[in-house]
Amino acid sequence: MKKTAAHATVPFFFFFLLVFCLRVHVEAQVPIPIQIDGFVYRGAPPVWGKSVVVEAFFDPLCPDSRASWPPLKQALRHYSRLVSLVVHPFALPYHSNAFIASRALHIANKLNSSSTYPLLELFFKFQEKYYNKPTYDLSRASIVKDMARMAIPAIGKNSLPSFLSGFNDSATDSATRISFKYGCSRAVTGTPFFFVNGMPLLQADDSPLDYKAWRNIIDPLLAKRS
Numbered sequence: 001m002k003k004t005a006a007h008a009t010v011p012f013f014f015f016f017l018l019v020f021c022l023r024v025h026v027e028a029q030v031p032i033p034i035q036i037d038g039f040v041y042r043g044a045p046p047v048w049g050k051s052v053v054v055e056a057f058f059d060p061l062c063p064d065s066r067a068s069w070p071p072l073k074q075a076l077r078h079y080s081r082l083v084s085l086v087v088h089p090f091a092l093p094y095h096s097n098a099f100i101a102s103r104a105l106h107i108a109n110k111l112n113s114s115s116t117y118p119l120l121e122l123f124f125k126f127q128e129k130y131y132n133k134p135t136y137d138l139s140r141a142s143i144v145k146d147m148a149r150m151a152i153p154a155i156g157k158n159s160l161p162s163f164l165s166g167f168n169d170s171a172t173d174s175a176t177r178i179s180f181k182y183g184c185s186r187a188v189t190g191t192p193f194f195f196v197n198g199m200p201l202l203q204a205d206d207s208p209l210d211y212k213a214w215r216n217i218i219d220p221l222l223a224k225r226s
Helices: 006-027 062-084 100-111 113-127 140-155 157-168 170-185 213-226
Strands: 054-058 084-088 193-195
Touching: 006 157, 006 170, 054 062, 054 213, 062 084, 062 213, 084 100, 084 170, 100 113, 100 140, 100 157, 100 170, 140 157, 157 193
Parallel strands: 054 084
Antiparallel strands: 054 193
């Protein structure tokens, strides 16, 4: 008997149904961290309902993340405690050393949370050193050592041995992986990516948000509170 188009689609339907069912059963729970992911700016944890909460997903080796930081920092200075910021490191896979840099931020935060943002700014300052092409012939160990030397102004020379040993600590590796998975769970596909009060901030183009744009976003939210 000649098969109709409808008959031909039946095996494909059951094939994709089987794949879907298998996926549902084999997916494992992403490890739940002991505390929510991210680095709090200025040390004070965000108070939901008391301040406007900005979440930023940054790749420390992403030029667009670097460009977006100064205007956001300017806005944070303007609003003081009225706006809270949490930065989530999100290592883009096409930046070869982004995972190492993101892990360095986790190590610094573990050693001394006040060193995390100074180290992030150092990565932004010396970003070109760790792009794909300049480090093509370098080993991972040499890149880690160079990043450690760069980090000294942020972490302090006395913390250098602990900082280096942090790259052998499975906990910092796990924390960096969780940061990436956390971003994926919130549909983050690139950096910088922002959420304001939990809602994704959709930009019309790829240009970084300037100070005026941040004012236009935040001022109306604060006005509604008064």
